[in-house]
Amino acid sequence: MFDIKAIRENPDEFDRLWAKRGLEPQSKKILDQDKLIRKAMQVVQEAEAARNKASKQIGAAMGKGDKEEAERLKTEVAGAKNVIAAMGAQVDSEKAVLNDTLSSLPNVPVHDVPDGESEDDNVELSKWGEPRKFEFEPKDHSDLGEALGMMDFEAAAKMSGSRFVVLRGALSRMDRALAALMLDMQTEEGFEETSPPFLVWPKALYGTSQLPKFAEDLYKAGDDHYLIPTSEVSLTNTVRESILDSDVLPKRMTANTPCFRSEAGSAGRDTTGMIRQHQFNKVELVTICKPEDSEAEHKNMLRCAETVLQKLELPYRVVELCTGDLGFGARKTYDLEVWLPSQDTYREISSISNCGDFQARRMNARYKHAPKDNRFVHTLNGSGLAVGRTLVAVLENYQNADGTITVPKALVPYMGGLEVIS
RNA sequence: GGGCGGGUGGCAGAGUGGUUGAAUGCACCGGUCUUGAAAACCGGCAUGGGUGCAAGCCCAUCGGGGGUUCGAAUCCCUCCCCGCCCGCCA
Numbered sequence: 007m008f009d010i011k012a013i014r015e016n017p018d019e020f021d022r023l024w025a026k027r028g029l030e031p032q033s034k035k036i037l038d039q040d041k042l043i044r045k046a047m048q049v050v051q052e053a054e055a056a057r058n059k060a061s062k063q064i065g066a067a068m069g070k071g072d073k074e075e076a077e078r079l080k081t082e083v084a085g086a087k088n089v090i091a092a093m094g095a096q097v098d099s100e101k102a103v104l105n106d107t108l109s110s111l112p113n114v115p116v117h118d119v120p121d122g123e124s125e126d127d128n129v130e131l132s133k134w135g136e137p138r139k140f141e142f143e144p145k146d147h148s149d150l151g152e153a154l155g156m157m158d159f160e161a162a163a164k165m166s167g168s169r170f171v172v173l174r175g176a177l178s179r180m181d182r183a184l185a186a187l188m189l190d191m192q193t194e195e196g197f198e199e200t201s202p203p204f205l206v207w208p209k210a211l212y213g214t215s216q217l218p219k220f221a222e223d224l225y226k227a228g229d230d231h232y233l234i235p236t237s238e239v240s241l242t243n244t245v246r247e248s249i250l251d252s253d254v255l256p257k258r259m260t261a262n263t264p265c266f267r268s269e270a271g272s273a274g275r276d277t278t279g280m281i282r283q284h285q286f287n288k289v290e291l292v293t294i295c296k297p298e299d300s301e302a303e304h305k306n307m308l309r310c311a312e313t314v315l316q317k318l319e320l321p322y323r324v325v326e327l328c329t330g331d332l333g334f335g336a337r338k339t340y341d342l343e344v345w346l347p348s349q350d351t352y353r354e355i356s357s358i359s360n361c362g363d364f365q366a367r368r369m370n371a372r373y374k375h376a377p378k379d380n381r382f383v384h385t386l387n388g389s390g391l392a393v394g395r396t397l398v399a400v401l402e403n404y405q406n407a408d409g410t411i412t413v414p415k416a417l418v419p420y421m422g423g424l425e426v427i428s
Numbered sequence: 429g430g431g432c433g434g435g436u437g438g439c440a441g442a443g444u445g446g447u448u449g450a451a452u453g454c455a456c457c458g459g460u461c462u463u464g465a466a467a468a469c470c471g472g473c474a475u476g477g478g479u480g481c482a483a484g485c486c487c488a489u490c491g492g493g494g495g496u497u498c499g500a501a502u503c504c505c506u507c508c509c510c511g512c513c514c515g516c517c518a
Contacts, residue, residue, distance in 0.1 A: 047478060051487045058487090061499040065446040080498045249438070374438075377456055378473075
């Protein structure tokens, strides 16, 4: 959501920034509508003022016992009420139109985000680790998992359809072990471990900007709730509709939760294996902070996510998303991509975004900057990391010629001492 | 799920139809006093919006939405949330 005042003051700047994301100029449409609303509002407010004034006079007249004057004033009020009703309805509907426009527009990128149209224009910032040289043909994680008898897509398909999996034995345990390792590391970094709801109301999803535009990506549960597509939703909304004392900021939270995504629109992409599932676990990082701190917090979150891959000794690279590949609510995003031998490429395993005040405005989340000066917080979110995809990366990078999997050193204690999965 | 009681400013808490946008206390800000601080005293102190160069003026807001009324924090309906009791349940 945007500050309409900022658009009034800088319409060309907004259009320029939206253009970077491939959008037509929007500000003229917005400001015309804004003007229309304000004009109608003035009429309504004048009528309301007349009504209020006359009503007070009625009270006074009744007190004096002047019935005649009271009756005369009542007809005056009735006239004002007609105006209020008619113009008020118009104001409401015009406001709804403007709100629809504004809430479906994406955040604007920070000035230093690289220009570009698609993921092909993303910029590689750094690389860590050397992809391992295999003296045999490395297998795909699903082949490895199925051969071990610990990754069962067929059983999952029978009860739930495609894009689901049943993990068994050591792989099921590894899913838990990875999440535990990540939570331990992130809480060590100062993120508070949190267990939030997995079902949320539409307004929470509106707050983090999955709604209204991306309803088709979500699962609805019952009449009132949606399943969270990421715990970014739950964690960020913990501060909705509140005014935080500035000394509680920055607020850093982490949670391991299942994430539910319908994956509408991704037909044909990653149809096999665990890369793209309807349900997966993810350890999320969310930071709520003052505007002046969000850039540093963003870098901090990137570092915290990287640390997990380093601890697991998985080769990865850091990519900065270009303007055209930025998510809806983000003003700047770093992706972490882990090396997958079977695909001979790096694949996204974490996405870390600074949303600025975009979500805060939608949630009405503020902090006390000074007495009488409440300001919107900045919100940031990132995966630290996607557990399912980390499991994939471990299987593929740590596979042996005989199909067994060496357990990464850091994970052994979390696997009850198990060193090789066979 | 059923019954009852609640939801008021940053917090606590008055207020049941007419200058109540809202008493009072705490917190906070400014001042007096003090070497300094505390205490005491004086003053200020909700949010969003419209309009204006500004001072200001105006509108809305007492959980959300709707209604009754000339006029609603106050009455009615509905939804949400909190508490307690009952039922059900991991």
